[in-house]
Amino acid sequence: MKVKGEGVMNFRTPATQRIAAVALCLLCLSRPLAAEQQGDRQTLFLSLEEAIGVALENNLDIAVEQFQPEIAKEAIVSTEAVFDSNFESRASQSFNESEYDTTPVSVSSLDLSLGKAFRFGGSYQLEWSSSLSAFDGTTLSPTGDKLELDNQYKNSFALSYRQPLLKNAGSEVNTTAIAIARKKRDLSISRLRSTVIAVVTDVKNSYWELVNAIAELKAAELSLRLAEDLVKINEARVNVGALAPIEILQAKAQAASRKASVTTAELAVQNSEDRLRQLLDFAEDDPVWNSSIVPTDAPSETAPALSLADSISFALEHFEELKQFRTTIDIQERALMYAENQMKADMNLIASMGTTGANTHLGDSLTGVIDLNNFSVTLGANFSYALGNRAAKSAYHQAKLQRDQSRLAYRNQEQALIVNVRAVHRNVLTAYELIASTRLARQLAEKQLDAEQKKFNEGLSTNFQILEYQNHLKQARSNEALALTSYNQALANLDSVIGYTLQRHNIVIQE
Known part of the structure; x- marks a missing residue:
């Protein structure tokens, strides 16, 4: 990855030199991505911050949107x-x-x-x-x-x-076009922030999806090994005459089924890798497309820091779409003032x-x-003075109606945002609680399987019961991994909804 100076990322065009990732993010990005050769494929070790850094530099949605502030600047x-x-x-x-x-x-x-x-008229x-x-x-x-x-x-x-x-008397009315152009540039910068937030959130969700797919693969592989071990135990018992040959079929059938599950899990990992590669927008001939991606960050288990009230308060001030509504209303207020002036003689x-x-x-x-x-x-x-002055009056009433309409739409957007924050915050709390419950379920499943295995070794249990407990353990491992992933994705979505994503990752958009 390319880093220009200290704390400023190097992008492809002059217009794309607007975004700078600083502090911790750049400390991670200042070193090359780690890769190792394993068999026929390279393995790419990728942290979450590195993935975000690559997306900021390569993502085409961001690259396209970065031209808008420059265009708006020239309009000023x-x-x-x-x-x-x-x-x-x-x-x-x-x-x-x-x-x-x-x-x-x-x-x-x-x-x-x-x-x-002159500006005063x-x-x-x-x-x-x-x-x-x-x-x-x-x-x-x-x-x-x-x-x-x-x-x-x-x-x-x-x-x-x-x-x-x-x-047309006075500076305020004669600088209306300038003021509106400046507000439109603020809008373009806010939309760029929205694009960056959306891309970063997608990268985070895709990253944790890959983490979950790998955890699911490991759970499937462990379940397969347990089934294969059971087959070996049954074969040994058949060889010494302690078990009828037909009894081994159940274990072999389960092992074959679990091997198919491993194949399906491997496919899910590959699909998750491709989704992440797509978001990071690697070149078509980049060797990353033929490398295995190994996430180096483990899912966070830290309790959520913000209360619901704090989350709502922060969102009302920082959510980009709401800020864009406020800027649009400011533009309409200025246009209304101008239209009112144009009604004068x-x-x-x-x-x-x-x-x-x-x-x-x-x-x-x-x-x-x-x-x-x-x-x-x-x-x-x-x-x-135009007798009747209908054209100017009509323009004024149109501007006033548009302003009033936007004010109501803003209130509606506020309410929708509050409801959304409440729902996402509940998702975070629920996902956090599920970590503890699924972990306990996994620990109990391990103990149950261990106890049943001891009974089986003493001839007090059957293949069916062992396989059932193994399936329970596999499902418990999958549930725990999914709970961790869901919690981290919920945190990413909460950051996006309240407008905290850029601060979370020390991403600065230069104005």
């Missing part, structure tokens, strides 16, 4: 760009032919403008215009003399400002000033602009 930049300054330039050259000598034969012009919108525009009108003709002077027309330079500068007073304060200079010489034309020989100032206001 896009909405903020509305307040960037905007520069424009226009240049033109026109040529004219006219029977009138006073018409310029060509006009060259250059227009420059710089504008910007105001906006300004700076404009500079420069033109050259070229003449090729004459005109009459007041005294009747012919005069040649000179080229004419004209320059002008203008500044205008517009300030909304009602509609469109009233704007407008101010502008301009100065112009014109002369046959460029320098004098520019001086005229600076000297303010031709100067104008305009102050005004405009007002517009």
Whole structure:
């Protein structure tokens, strides 16, 4: 496994460098997975934390979801760009032919403008215009003399400002798109957390399923050995004439049946290994596909730490789907505020000033602009309001209904979560209690078989009774292993439901 730096996992793409597994998880991941050659197949020793680490690095669901926060981040930049300054330039050259000598034969012009919108609603525009009108003709002077027309330079500068007073006035309304984009990025990060939690929970459940399948295989193999030992004992008794040959058939039949059970258990182990490999998303040519996976972690038997009240309280604050509901409501609240503002009249304060200079010489034309020989100032206001204002009112009512609908849906989700936490917490407690009861049942089954075996050795019991007690012991071992597995899977599901999975395994999603 690849580890970048200290406490940061290395993922395949820049977007996938968001998840970092730290502390204990990375201490486990900093060493290569242990493998041994056994017969024709390698054996891969895999801890739970190592399995989770591989899934975080390889799982395609996580890899796909990790792009969303980056996409949402760029969407924020896009909405903020509305307040960037905007520069424009226009240049033109026109040529004219006219029977009138006073018409310029060509006009060259250059227009420059710089504008910007502010978050509080105001906006300004700076404009500079420069033109050259070229003449090729004459005109009459007041005294009747012919005069040649000179080229004419004209320059002008203008500044205008517009300030909304009602509609679109204020930073809050004008930054609505930015605020919503940021909330949507929070949503994408929360959905990434949900994906990681789901994958980690699936890996944990699959890991414990493999542990249980291996325990079931061991129980089946032990039961087979006991049956085979009984067959040998019966064969020895037949050989010395202490037992009729027909009596051995029952033991042999049971041994054959248990051998079939071992084969079935081996198949279950292989299927469980494949399910775990699929979640860890190994490459098709990875030798892991042809290796036996041996879990190195034993199921936990530690009593559950959180009470039901603590579990519910933690879930209401940290469950990702509930957090996503809250974020969605925040977005709708902001959209509602914007829609309310859009119902107001469109009233704007407008101010502008301009100065112009014109002369046959460029320098004098520019001086005229600076000297303010031709100067104008305009102050005004405009007002517009849609009679009935139905479009804005309809948009407001839609936004309000959507907000109210989401609030009710949130309450419904809260209740569903509480019920789910209660059910999962009960499953944890029940599974924990089953560990003790199934363990006691297994211990008693061992004692019963041992006592019956002694009676059998003394000729006071039969094959049927021995085989029955062996079957009871096999079932008791299976029940104990299943109880341990079910308890650990219940713990994994509880962590998922209350939103504690990431903290449990020290997984950090960088924002």
